[in-house]
Amino acid sequence: DAGVIQSPRHEVTEMGQEVTLRCKPISGHNSLFWYRQTMMRGLELLIYFNNNVPIDDSGMPEDRFSAKMPNASFSTLKIQPSEPRDSAVYFCASSLIIGSPLHFGNGTRLTVT
Amino acid sequence: GENVEQHPSTLSVQEGDSAVIKCTYSDSASNYFPWYKQELGKRPQLIIDIRSNVGEKKDQRIAVTLNKTAKHFSLHITETQPEDSAVYFCAAAGGNQGGKLIFGQGTELSVKP
Numbered sequence: 001d002a003g004v005i006q007s008p009r010h011e012v013t014e015m016g017q018e019v020t021l022r023c024k025p026i027s028g029h030n031s032l033f034w035y036r037q038t039m040m041r042g043l044e045l046l047i048y049f050n051n052n053v054p055i056d057d058s059g060m061p062e063d064r065f066s067a068k069m070p071n072a073s074f075s076t077l078k079i080q081p082s083e084p085r086d087s088a089v090y091f092c093a094s095s096l097i098i099g100s101p102l103h104f105g106n107g108t109r110l111t112v113t
Numbered sequence: 114g115e116n117v118e119q120h121p122s123t124l125s126v127q128e129g130d131s132a133v134i135k136c137t138y139s140d141s142a143s144n145y146f147p148w149y150k151q152e153l154g155k156r157p158q159l160i161i162d163i164r165s166n167v168g169e170k171k172d173q174r175i176a177v178t179l180n181k182t183a184k185h186f187s188l189h190i191t192e193t194q195p196e197d198s199a200v201y202f203c204a205a206a207g208g209n210q211g212g213k214l215i216f217g218q219g220t221e222l223s224v225k226p
Contacts, residue, residue, distance in 0.1 A: 043219075099212060
């Protein structure tokens with residue numbers, strides 16, 4: 001298996017632009033998680049899905065952030081409009097079921113200027 | 114919600130020595146405790162995990178202990194090697210926060226040759 005696949009690996013954009021991050025979980029995994037990593041705040045859980053349904057989005061910082069999972073093999077995290085404080089590494093992770101080991105993708109490094 | 118505290122934030126040891134990283138959690142109902150290793154610029158990778166029905170688990174040079182009464186768990190690395198140098202994260206899940214995996218702030222381990 002190729003593991004969790006994220007794209008793009010790097011994204012540089014200007015403040016105010018829309019950013020879309022993409023994730024393909026491991027085939028057969030039923031749970032998908034979006035995390036944000038910064039030096040100051042560490043690894044923060046933004047939202048997670050189970051069987052394509054959002055279960056908990058309490059970590060989504062603002063209405064500028066939205067996430068979707070239209071099917072079992074694809075998820076997006078969108079930021080509109082982006083701000084410099086959104087600069088971070090965004091990780092997608094999947095697990096077979098809730099409470100089983102998480103497998104992380106390689107992350108998207110987002111820089112908003 | 115769950116809160117995970119991790120100590121120390123940085124740890125420097127000589128090659129061959131042991132390293133111990135400690136975490137405490139707040140939700141007594143949490144039942145899954147994984148540890149992740151993250152090398153610079155890479156994704157977090159699971160190295161060992163433990164469930165609440167077990168007090169200790171070992172895998173070669175790595176061991177994890179869990180004290181449910183005190184709500185703390187620890188990672189022990191014996192015979193450290195330079196390639197053990199990385200940031201280590203503890204996490205807790207289950208209980209009242211469902212499938213959410215909440216991470217500690219991380220420990221930067223440096224193993225000096």
